[in-house]
Structure formats: structure tokens, C-alpha cells
Amino acid sequence: MSAGHHHHLYLDRASLIHRLPPQCKIAAVVLFVTAVVTTPRGSWWPYAVYVLALGAVAAAGRVPAPTILRRMIIETPFVLFAVILPFASPGPKTDVLGLTLSATGLESAGILLAKGTLGVVASILLAATTQPRDLLLGLQRLHMPQLLVQIMTFMFRYIEVVLGEMNRMRVARESRGFDARHVGHLKVVAQSAGALFIRCYERGERVHLAMLSRGYTGRLPVFADARSSTGQWAMAALLPLVAVATTVAAWATL
Amino acid sequence: MHVPDGFIDAPLSVVGGVIATVGVGVCLRGARRELDEKTAPLAGLVAAFVFALQMLNFPVALGTSGHLLGGTLAAVLVGPYTGALCVTVVLTVQALFFADGGTTALGINITTMAIVTTVVGYGIVVLLRALLPARPASVVPAAFVGALISVPASALAFVGFYALGGTTGLSLGGVLVAMVGVHVLVGIGEAVITALTVGSVVTVRPDLVYATRSYEQPLEIRHTEQAA
Structure with a gap:
């Protein structure tokens, strides 16, 4: 953000x-x-x-x-x-x-x-x-607990990552002719969800390390x-x- | 369903808020044991993931649609306390920012969708894990059953709130049958997606699944005999 x-x-x-x-x-x-x-x-x-x-x-x-x-x-x-x-x-x-x-x-x-x-x-x-x-x-100023603020910060940061990966995987599925039509296709979608999680975690890990190396301590910096x-x-x-x-x-x- | 503003009367919304505050307080204490510096971003990712999953609405019966709640999934991946906090964060953002679920009904929504689902779902996972063979793959069927039951349990909690403070005057039996009926179906979808997601994560990165921690072997260092 x-x-x-x-x-x-x-x-x-x-x-x-x-x-x-x-x-x-x-x-x-x-x-x-x-x-x-x-x-x-x-x-x-x-x-x-x-x-x-x-x-x-x-x-x-x-x-x-x-x-x-x-x-x-x-x-x-x-x-x-x-x-x-x-x-x-x-x-x-x-x-x-x-x-x-x-x-x-x-x-x-x-x-x-x-x-x-x-x-x-x-x-x-x-x-x-x-x-x-x-x-x-x-x-944060209304004193919402720090841990919740932290989870929310990462959530906002990762939504873009998750949506980006999700879109990429959808394009990959569709370019191979996949078209979700009936309940049997739920399995493919759910397996993609598992793969999505791992791919996002691995990207998220890199994002977090990059943040730590730039001095992130868990609190949001207040610029203005x-x-x-x-x-x-x-x-x-x-x-x-x-x-x-x-x-x-x-x-x-x- | 995310309860909108004005659906449950004000006194009971306050009761819901108090229950949610106490529940979140307990989770904040418990999460300190589950989270370390490395897992804080994992909690954020799980929240983002649950958020994305909740955007997938799938049609149920009679023109209604349901979406995943994700409580059991979050609890299995990051632990019950942190899992409940993740869903709480998702619900708060949805209420304040996406207008999905009322701001004054947030306490009720957190109680039914974050606390009840993780308590019931993870409770069942722990119970079944004790009965199933002691290996990481056992978490998958346990998560399936946990998710399956957690969704109607959440609907039941909602009906409980409705019985005490509903403002719409519908017959309680009708609401009970409709809510629990629809959510048994939603629960099946939730169970399939939870089990398959947990299954693929357990296969590739079992270290990312909190519920498999009890199977972790302590690192054993074997020394080779030094040649004299």
C-alpha cells in the first residue's frame, strides 16, 4: 500500500x-x-x-x-x-x-x-x-490490538499477490481448455487453491524478508x-x- | 450469510460484541504461543486467502448462494487462535470497507463465523487426529469432517442469536430449517475445498500446516564413527 x-x-x-x-x-x-x-x-x-x-x-x-x-x-x-x-x-x-x-x-x-x-x-x-x-x-490509533493490525497489514499487502497468482493460474487453466461446468470440476478448482496457497506463501516469504531487510519492525511507520x-x-x-x-x-x- | 445492520436488535448486538471481544482477547493471548516472527506474515496470507475464497460464491438451492467461511482451513493452517484472528480481520475489513455485513452486527458475525467455526472445526480435527494413524496425511480427512460440521454449527449459532433478538418476526422453525438446510450444503463445498487445499499443502510443505506439528520428529543428529 x-x-x-x-x-x-x-x-x-x-x-x-x-x-x-x-x-x-x-x-x-x-x-x-x-x-x-x-x-x-x-x-x-x-x-x-x-x-x-x-x-x-x-x-x-x-x-x-x-x-x-x-x-x-x-x-x-x-x-x-x-x-x-x-x-x-x-x-x-x-x-x-x-x-x-x-x-x-x-x-x-x-x-x-x-x-x-x-x-x-x-x-x-x-x-x-x-x-x-x-x-x-x-x-491502530483507535487502539485495535497490535497483532490484529499486523495481520490486517499483511492481508492488504498479500491480497494483490493472491489475486495476481489466482489470475495467472486461471489463464493457465483456460489456455489448456479448462471450463468449469459441473460439480466434478470442483476438484480442479480446489487443487488450484492448494497450489495457490503454496505459491503465495513462497512469494509472501520473499516480500516479508524484503520488508525486514528495510527495517520493518511490526508497526506501521507514520510518515505524515x-x-x-x-x-x-x-x-x-x-x-x-x-x-x-x-x-x-x-x-x-x- | 453476513448479518446486515438492523437484522438483530441492539441489545443482542451488544451481547454479540461482548462475546466477540472476550473471544478475540482469548485468541490474542493464545496466538502468542502459535506465532513467531516467521509466522506473522503467514497469518496475513491466510487472511488474504480466506478473503479471496469468500469472494467465490457458489449457488446453493432455490436461488440462494453460499460462500466459504474458511474458519477450519485457517485453524488447520495457522492454529486455532491465530485462525480465529485471521477470520476476524477478514470480517472486520469486509464490514468497514466492503459493506459486507453490518458494522453493528460485527460482534455477531465474528462470534458465529470466526469463533464458532474455529472452535468446532478445530475441536473435531483434534479429536479425529487422536483416532487416526499418527502421520501428517491424517489431518486431511480430519479437516474434511471439521469443515463439514463447522458450517452448520455456525448457522445454528446464528439461529440462536435470531431466536433471542431477531427483528423480522419470521417463525423460528422456518429460519432454523432454511439456515441449517442451506448450510449443510455449503458445508459440503467447504469440506471439499478445505480438505483438498490442506491435502496439497501437506504433500508439498507439511511444515506450513499447524495441525501437523504434533507429528514433528525432533531433529536427530547422528554422528559417524570417527576413523582412528
């Missing part, structure tokens, strides 16, 4: 959000999502406030809406699940467009979709405005002074503050 390695999720912009220290952004996302999740059942207006708040963050971070929408495809599994709910839930039935649906199921599906989607968009905004290396630094000021924390706190105030108001007016 040294200079020149740009992650495909990261949008290289110069914005207010990009400049915020990573630890402030991580804390803001976690608090925001927590506030969203604790929104009481039965009030719908808070979700509009959350959407507006995230929209403001996206605008400030210059993350375009099409990018966010495209990346929301990750939530497909639980959208499918939410679609099943109105049909499968017990309780009183209502008629919607000629279909007999469970009223509680419909409500649950709506809440699940709203809360889940807001969580997904918050993560998308974090990833689009923070480099993986800064994310690691942020987690990325300590966070009170002003930056105050700005990052805006999003969770809005969300917490909304949740509290929703509970109060219930």
Missing part, C-alpha cells in the same frame, strides 16, 4: 472528507450506524434525516451518486431476504396490489432494508474517501503527522450527532 498502490474502492479526490484523519471517520461511521440501528420501530421520518445526512457527506466528499448506487449491489442477498419477509411472516394480512401480504412482514422488510442500506452506504463512503493504509493507521485536532473531531462528530439527535427525538415522540 505504498504510494502508487491505489485501491480500486478509493476515489482520489481533494475534499474535506478525504482530509479528515481516518480514526475520526471510522468512529463517526460506527456511531452513525449504531444510532440508525437503534431507531424505534414504527417511526419512518428518521430515515429521511439519515439519508439527507449521508447525502451531505457524499457531496462534501465529492463521491458521485452513480458510484454509490453501483457499489450498493453488495446488499443483494439481504434485499432478496427482505422480499421474502412479507410472504413468509405470520400475523394480520393486508392486500397490496392484489397480493395478500403480512403487515408485520412488510414493516420488518422495510425496516431491514432501510437500516441495512444506510449501513452499506456509510461503509461505501468510508472506503471511497479513505485509503486502506490510512484505515490501518486509523484502527496524522494526529487529529479537536476541530477535526468536531467536524467528524457532525454526522453521528445528527443521527443520535434524530434517534432520541424519534424515541421521545413515539
Whole structure:
């Protein structure tokens, strides 16, 4: 993740959000999502406030809406699940467009979709405005245990190695006429997984030795002074503050 | 399935977070015995590997799809404590960065997918290893069974959380049958891939497989008779 390695999720912009220290952004996302999740059942207006708040963050971070929408495809599994709910839930039935649906199921599906989607968009905004290396630094400053930071550092470093080797082996398989069609082909794929592991380990070993010989001690070097000021924390706190105030108001007016 | 935000209610998400924190704390202590300077990058590689494997979704029944969890594989390769930490790291990165699995549900996801899979999977591996002939190749069938059972066990843990704090009002029996049913099938795929991966690593580099360490022979140095 040294200079020149740009992650495909990261949008290289110069914005207010990009400049915020990573630890402030991580804390803001976690608090925001927590506030969203604790929104009481039965009030719908808070979700509009959350959407507006995230929209403001996206605008400030210059993350375009099409990018966010495209990346929301990750939530497909639980959208499918939410679609099943109105049909499968017990309780009183209502008629919607000629279909007999469970009223509680419909409500649950709506809440699940709203809360889940807001969580997904918050993560998308974090990833689009923070480099993986800064994310690691942020987690390190938030006192995530050193061993976890170290494993995560190596993981980010090796993902490229694993994906590169994986691609090379796929090209090799396909150029020999392999085409995974039925379950019997699982064996070939799994054997490739074993070979992949050994090849990656041997390359990874060389990477690690190269790092050690350049003075790696297990901690990430901090190049720029990325300590966070009170002003930056105050700005990052805006999003969770809005969300917490909304949740509290929703509970109060219930 | 990675539990999204809002699927399990807030109090139980906190309970999940507490269980996960305690579990990860235990693993951090235990991992100190398993890891040395040489194996720290191995743990990172296993995490990257599990991450890559989790991107392979394969279709199960009725339009749902499952992906590998990798807990047993990680535990067999780098040891149970470090293995659980590897999966924890993968889940954290996926939640924070790839929006896969909710941030507030992270504790529940770590409990079901990192802790339950490694405890159950590695427990079975240790048990079977004691019954099978004492040679490195025995780890392969043990890993197969461990992976096979660890996935439905993880689904069962999820259903447990759902029973106590589910927000969607589906009947518990239905969720139980659907989750465990689907994950028995996912478990078969997981078992095949885990066993074949461990098998090929054991054949070529048995020194990289933690679960074969108990078979290691101490280095024996024989001296030739010195000619007088």
C-alpha cells in the first residue's frame, strides 16, 4: 500500500472528507450506524434525516451518486431476504396490489432494508474517501490490538499477490481448455487453491524478508503527522450527532 | 450469510460484541504461543486467502448462494487462535470497507463465523487426529469432517442469536430449517475445498500446516564413527 498502490474502492479526490484523519471517520461511521440501528420501530421520518445526512457527506466528499448506487449491489442477498419477509411472516394480512401480504412482514422488510442500506452506504463512503493504509493507521490509533493490525497489514499487502497468482493460474487453466461446468470440476478448482496457497506463501516469504531487510519492525511507520485536532473531531462528530439527535427525538415522540 | 445492520436488535448486538471481544482477547493471548516472527506474515496470507475464497460464491438451492467461511482451513493452517484472528480481520475489513455485513452486527458475525467455526472445526480435527494413524496425511480427512460440521454449527449459532433478538418476526422453525438446510450444503463445498487445499499443502510443505506439528520428529543428529 505504498504510494502508487491505489485501491480500486478509493476515489482520489481533494475534499474535506478525504482530509479528515481516518480514526475520526471510522468512529463517526460506527456511531452513525449504531444510532440508525437503534431507531424505534414504527417511526419512518428518521430515515429521511439519515439519508439527507449521508447525502451531505457524499457531496462534501465529492463521491458521485452513480458510484454509490453501483457499489450498493453488495446488499443483494439481504434485499432478496427482505422480499421474502412479507410472504413468509405470520400475523394480520393486508392486500397490496392484489397480493395478500403480512403487515408485520412488510414493516420488518422495510425496516431491514432501510437500516441495512444506510449501513452499506456509510461503509461505501468510508472506503471511497479513505485509503486502506490510512484505515490501518486509523484502527491502530483507535487502539485495535497490535497483532490484529499486523495481520490486517499483511492481508492488504498479500491480497494483490493472491489475486495476481489466482489470475495467472486461471489463464493457465483456460489456455489448456479448462471450463468449469459441473460439480466434478470442483476438484480442479480446489487443487488450484492448494497450489495457490503454496505459491503465495513462497512469494509472501520473499516480500516479508524484503520488508525486514528495510527495517520493518511490526508497526506501521507514520510518515505524515496524522494526529487529529479537536476541530477535526468536531467536524467528524457532525454526522453521528445528527443521527443520535434524530434517534432520541424519534424515541421521545413515539 | 453476513448479518446486515438492523437484522438483530441492539441489545443482542451488544451481547454479540461482548462475546466477540472476550473471544478475540482469548485468541490474542493464545496466538502468542502459535506465532513467531516467521509466522506473522503467514497469518496475513491466510487472511488474504480466506478473503479471496469468500469472494467465490457458489449457488446453493432455490436461488440462494453460499460462500466459504474458511474458519477450519485457517485453524488447520495457522492454529486455532491465530485462525480465529485471521477470520476476524477478514470480517472486520469486509464490514468497514466492503459493506459486507453490518458494522453493528460485527460482534455477531465474528462470534458465529470466526469463533464458532474455529472452535468446532478445530475441536473435531483434534479429536479425529487422536483416532487416526499418527502421520501428517491424517489431518486431511480430519479437516474434511471439521469443515463439514463447522458450517452448520455456525448457522445454528446464528439461529440462536435470531431466536433471542431477531427483528423480522419470521417463525423460528422456518429460519432454523432454511439456515441449517442451506448450510449443510455449503458445508459440503467447504469440506471439499478445505480438505483438498490442506491435502496439497501437506504433500508439498507439511511444515506450513499447524495441525501437523504434533507429528514433528525432533531433529536427530547422528554422528559417524570417527576413523582412528
